[in-house]
Amino acid sequence: MRQIVYDNYFWQNELVRLRAIEESDWEDHYYNRFDTPARRLLNYEVERPPTETEAKDLIARFGDFRPGTGRIMFTITTLEGQSVGGFNLNSIDEKNGTFSTGVQIDRDHRGKGYGTAAMEIVLRYAFYERKLNKYYGSVLEGNIASATMLRKLGCVEEGRRRQMVYSQGRYYDVILFGLTRSEFEKIDPPGR
Numbered sequence: 001m002r003q004i005v006y007d008n009y010f011w012q013n014e015l016v017r018l019r020a021i022e023e024s025d026w027e028d029h030y031y032n033r034f035d036t037p038a039r040r041l042l043n044y045e046v047e048r049p050p051t052e053t054e055a056k057d058l059i060a061r062f063g064d065f066r067p068g069t070g071r072i073m074f075t076i077t078t079l080e081g082q083s084v085g086g087f088n089l090n091s092i093d094e095k096n097g098t099f100s101t102g103v104q105i106d107r108d109h110r111g112k113g114y115g116t117a118a119m120e121i122v123l124r125y126a127f128y129e130r131k132l133n134k135y136y137g138s139v140l141e142g143n144i145a146s147a148t149m150l151r152k153l154g155c156v157e158e159g160r161r162r163q164m165v166y167s168q169g170r171y172y173d174v175i176l177f178g179l180t181r182s183e184f185e186k187i188d189p190p191g192r
Helices: 023-032 036-043 052-065 114-128 144-152 181-187
Strands: 016-020 071-078 083-093 098-105 134-140 156-167 170-180
Touching (some): 036 134, 052 071, 114 144, 114 181, 170 181
Parallel strands (some): 098 134
Antiparallel strands (some): 016 071, 071 083, 083 098, 156 170
């Protein structure tokens, strides 16, 4: 197979490259399920104990950008090809032009800007290729890293659902964020 030249590749920037989930990614998904604090922030709950079968089923269901799943799932890699996490574009509403996302960065790779870099690529895709108009997301109270990432990308705090999630013996607020295409254009103009 010829060597791929990524010089003008849409799905990368100066820090990360996004690719389809591959069969070999099941182990990363499996091992990430053992990071309970991170999973609690991602899914707002403590998940059941993970199984290898469940991880392999996830890959089978969402790998290779299978249609009809309601989400587009990516593996985030460094430019050298090392997997550092996962990203998905979900809840796409073509009629109203809205969408959401999910991101998980592997424990050893957090704090390096990989999630922010991946989100920039997906926002560019959603706004400038899919003609979507508004990103909406939420962050569990206390998830400082995700809230910081969203603010850095220009997202605006739109509200708060008070005492919405019960975990660890108490109720937590869910903080709502949004970003419109016109707001994103000021930060990252089309055709860049």
